[in-house]
Amino acid sequence: MKLNEVGVTLIDCDHKTPSAQTSGYPYVGIPQLKDGHIRLDGARLISEEDFALWTKKAKPQLNDVILSRRCNPGESAYVPDGLEIALGQNLVLLRSDGSLIYPPFLRWLVQGNEWWEQVNKFLNVGAVFNSLKCKDIPNFRLTIPSLNEQKRVTAILASLDKKIELNNQINQTLESISQAIFKSWFIDFEPVRAKIAAKQAGQDPERAAMCAISGKSEAELEQMVKEDFAELQATAALFPDELVESELGEVPKGWKVKPLDEIANYLNGLALQKFRPENEHEFLPIVKIAQLKSGIATIEEKASPNIDPKFIINNGDVIFSWSGSLMVDIWCGGKAALNQHLFKVTSIDYPKWFYCSYTKHHLAEFQRIAQAKAVTMGHIKREHLSQALCIVPSNQVLDIGNNVIGAQMQKQIVLRLENNNLIQVRDTLLPKLLSGELDVSRLASETEYEYSTE
Structure with a gap:
């Protein structure tokens, strides 16, 4: 009709x-x-x-x-x-x-x-x-289909979609929290500044840092469970109580200033048109900027599976598009071949959350540089990675970051992979449900549904 x-x-x-x-x-x-x-x-x-x-x-x-x-x-x-x-x-x-x-x-x-x-x-x-x-x-x-069938089909698809959206919302919240903590600790140095201000006011610097880290008042600290209080106290003790001058201005005493390309390795992808698959059955999907944006590696473009393994990306890898549309993301689209204009970001010395967060921190400046250079497709150069400075804390603070920011990053990866599976199930069911290939007659009757988006 x-x-x-x-x-x-x-x-x-x-x-x-x-x-x-x-x-x-x-x-x-x-x-x-x-x-x-x-x-x-x-x-x-x-x-x-x-x-x-x-x-x-x-x-x-x-x-x-x-x-x-x-x-x-x-x-x-x-x-x-x-x-x-x-x-x-x-x-x-x-x-x-x-x-x-x-x-x-x-x-x-x-x-x-x-x-x-x-x-x-x-x-x-x-x-x-x-x-x-x-x-x-x-x-x-x-x-x-009949109205009854429509309502049953809607119930199935909407339940999957609702779970996907819930996971997206959780991930947005986790990302916001992670960014806020990273900025507080490693950009604004709020726990350090809280200690300095408390010392100058004749107050307990450790308590001040605990308040800055947790977002709680001193009265709320007293209400904490003993184990949580002790953990927060130990975290606060790891932050310095003094700022010293550096090329970046004031930084926490004992922390180091390093360029971005010293805390991580930025490996450019391959010109994969030179590495086509040897046959139709063995190949890797190619990830370009468009695939990074969508989070999905399609099989429209294929590369040989025999390329150097360092140019193969897997779930959880940090990818930085340095040309055209500059963006940083954690790849969750499965095993694929990395095309040129994309960096695979790795490090043997620093945790993933740390170099990923600092790459994101410098992204706005990289985008400004690329836009200023845009003739055909704006981009940055490796020299800009060297000019982007980072503040590296003690190993003990990095360990605490692993437990907080790193753990939240891992949760995000798990939820994104779960969503990929849910999307695949939804998209597989959709044509079968619409065509009537799948029988939904035994599902709940139409009286159980009302107009809604649920």
């Missing part, structure tokens, strides 16, 4: 762009549609007045699907409850009236094989961008 025959309405966007503000409502564009979800990172913010104008025609609501017509036509994301956003150019809303399509099911319907067959059928190939026309989308023909 056609979409316009099953109660699905298309609502077009306003074909203009509001002025950007420093605060306000998110104006969602094509880059914010990622993996079926709306990611607000990088979204333009608009004023309350513009928000009212831009949502007059098309105001996204719960279980709507936002669809891209250009750049990546056919890609979509669903609207969760409570999200106040305005619709950007080249996006449209799809909204079900619930008569023949269960609204939460719509987000899954537009990810199936039939959907992409229709996208390809109606696709307008352009010189720069391919696109879909608003008048064509309502004519997409799709197989529509």
